[in-house]
Amino acid sequence: MPFQQRAGLMRKSLLLMAALAVFGCGGSDSNNFNAGSLPVAKIGVIAPLQAGLTDFGKGIRNSVQLAVDQANASGRFQVRFVVDARDDSSTPSVGLAAAQSLAADPSVIGVVGTYNSGVASSVQPVLASAGIVMISPGNTNPTLTLGPDTSNPVRPFTNYFRLVVPDSIQGSELGDYAYNVLNVRKVAVVSEDKAVSLALVDAFTTKFTGLGGTVAIRSVFPDPTTDFTSVISDVKKTSPELIVFGGEYATAAPFRAQATTQGLTAPLMGSDGIKDQAYITAAGAASAGDYASSVGAPIANQPGGAQFLSAYQSAGFGEPPSDFGPYAFDAAALIIGAVQRRGIDRAAVISEVQGVNASGVTGTLSFDAFGDTRNKVVTLYRVEGGVFVPKNTVIVP
Numbered sequence: 001m002p003f004q005q006r007a008g009l010m011r012k013s014l015l016l017m018a019a020l021a022v023f024g025c026g027g028s029d030s031n032n033f034n035a036g037s038l039p040v041a042k043i044g045v046i047a048p049l050q051a052g053l054t055d056f057g058k059g060i061r062n063s064v065q066l067a068v069d070q071a072n073a074s075g076r077f078q079v080r081f082v083v084d085a086r087d088d089s090s091t092p093s094v095g096l097a098a099a100q101s102l103a104a105d106p107s108v109i110g111v112v113g114t115y116n117s118g119v120a121s122s123v124q125p126v127l128a129s130a131g132i133v134m135i136s137p138g139n140t141n142p143t144l145t146l147g148p149d150t151s152n153p154v155r156p157f158t159n160y161f162r163l164v165v166p167d168s169i170q171g172s173e174l175g176d177y178a179y180n181v182l183n184v185r186k187v188a189v190v191s192e193d194k195a196v197s198l199a200l201v202d203a204f205t206t207k208f209t210g211l212g213g214t215v216a217i218r219s220v221f222p223d224p225t226t227d228f229t230s231v232i233s234d235v236k237k238t239s240p241e242l243i244v245f246g247g248e249y250a251t252a253a254p255f256r257a258q259a260t261t262q263g264l265t266a267p268l269m270g271s272d273g274i275k276d277q278a279y280i281t282a283a284g285a286a287s288a289g290d291y292a293s294s295v296g297a298p299i300a301n302q303p304g305g306a307q308f309l310s311a312y313q314s315a316g317f318g319e320p321p322s323d324f325g326p327y328a329f330d331a332a333a334l335i336i337g338a339v340q341r342r343g344i345d346r347a348a349v350i351s352e353v354q355g356v357n358a359s360g361v362t363g364t365l366s367f368d369a370f371g372d373t374r375n376k377v378v379t380l381y382r383v384e385g386g387v388f389v390p391k392n393t394v395i396v397p
Contacts, residue, residue, distance in 0.1 A: 038080040041344050043068060043335055044102040044132075045085040045328075046113035046123060052090020053248055055278045056115045059322035060137055061085045064112050066315055067332035079339055084108065088119045095119035096126065103130035109344055110135065110335035112328055117141035117196035120160075128157040131346040133353050135334060136162040137327030138295070140170065140272065141196040145370040153370060159350050161371040163327040163362065164295035165378055165396065167196060170271045171203025173378045173394055174244070174293050178204075178269060179211040181392070182291075184242045186214045188235045188266075190255070191246030192223040200271050201246040208244075216240050223247070228255050229262070236264045248273035253282030260286035267291060275381055275388055276322060290383045294323045296362055297377055298390045302326060304361035330360035 045064050047057035061083070068081045086102060088095035095114055102108045103126050111127055114120045115138035124144070127134045136144075139162050146153035150168070178184045187208065191201045198220070205215055216238035219231050232255075235243065243259070245252050245268050252274040259268075268274075268290045275292035283290075299305040299321070308329060312321050321328075338352035357366045366374040376396035381388040 038078060039344060040082055040107050041079045041109045041339050042082045042084045042102075042105065042107045043332055044098075044108050044111040044113070045083060046088050046095055046098045046102070046111060046119070047085070047115050048090040049085065049087040050089055052088070053115060053250065053273075055249075055276050055319070056138060056322050056324055057087075057090075058319040059325040060112065060115060060328040062315075062317040062319060063137075063312065063321050063325035063328035064332040066312060066317075067329045067336065069315070070311075071336050077336070077340055079344065081336060081339075082107075088114055088116070088123075090116045090119065092119050092122040096122040099123040099126040103127060103132060107344075108132060109339055109346060110349055112137060112331040112335070114139060115324060117144060118194055120144055121195075124157045124160055128159050131350070132159060133335065133338075133346070133350045134160045135331035135353065136160075136164070137331050138164060138272075138324045140164060140167045140295075141199055142166040142168045143195070143199070145372045155370045158354075158371070161353060161367050161373075163330055163365070163373050163375075164272075164324075165376045166372065167200040167271060168203045169376060169396055170293045170295075170378055171200045171205075172207040173380070173396070174200075174269060174271065174291075175204040175207030175211070175213070177291075177293075177380050177392065178242055178244075179208055179213050182242065184213065186216050186238075186240055187242045187244050188238055188240035189215050189218045189244045189246070190231060190235060191218075191220050192225075192251060193220050194223050194247070197223075197246030197273075201244055204244050223251070225251070226254060228258050231255075232259050232262050232264050235259075236262065240266050242266055243268045245270040245274065249276050249279035249282065253279050253287070256283040256290065257286050272323060277320075277387070280383055280386060280388070287383045288386075292381050292383075292388060293378050294381060294388075295327065295378070296323065297379055297393050299323065299326055301390075301393070302362050303359065308361045326361040330362050330365055333360055334358075334365060 047060045086098035110133040117139045272294040275294040280287045338349040342348035379393040
């Protein structure tokens, strides 16, 4: 969609008044500036855009663009913001190259991303060395903020923040839901060998077994895997009531389809990595009755969710925002607001983000001493009628 058309839309609606508070703007229209004379501040995006989990990545990119378009169209900023979106293809080496390129550009003031936790591990040190704030709308591996020994947490990078709950929380909530709501007592745990996937199933296992449940089998397969015949055969022998899956939709969908074909029909339960329409589309009818957690409340139920969805749809983007779009918008808004208050100063922006306490699309935007969000919300979904239907939203203390 041409910028002029999007800008016209933003002048009519100015997406969210809550976002203007994050941006640091007052209500007066007297602070209009000549865009042609303004300094440029770039907000980088690192996300899967060409390969990998593109359903998530494109929604993240579009949501950052929406925030930037709104800010520029308001005429209330002494900076012209520009989005510089880079593909990471859900691959750490590709994300590393993207981060190096952004870090070398002195006009880049902040980065929204990544989605994949494995990519984040490669990107974090590059942006930290350059003193660039990094705000993730999707990373869930607990070690990204707590370090490798989460029982003795040490923050690895003070420039890194995330707006979503980690897998330690999602996995625990899934374990509680399986035991106390679904009344499941015996599960099979199946996971990719990626650190983020293992963190999820480990958190599930700790909670579920602590409540009295049994893990009949734990099977870890290498990423990538496309033929799950042997894994399914082993799992099937244990007759689980539920299959707990660690991985994303690109892997979970073929596993689900193959399992059903081979007579393993127990419902599958995963986290935000599978909670996308792409999972249902790829797995087909076999996905009916499966479960997934995801970050936050359903978008329409978030404080600014209805307005966000309306503006996003009106902007004419070709892809849906996914559950991570509102968080990407809020991440961009935090960077924009920090620049407005502190100027184009990388260190000052990091300091401003660390101390922020504001309201955004997703609710309260605030971080603890490790860079984790204080707004801890998880929703559990079930596949019904070809879509994910929310069943329970939990606010975690």
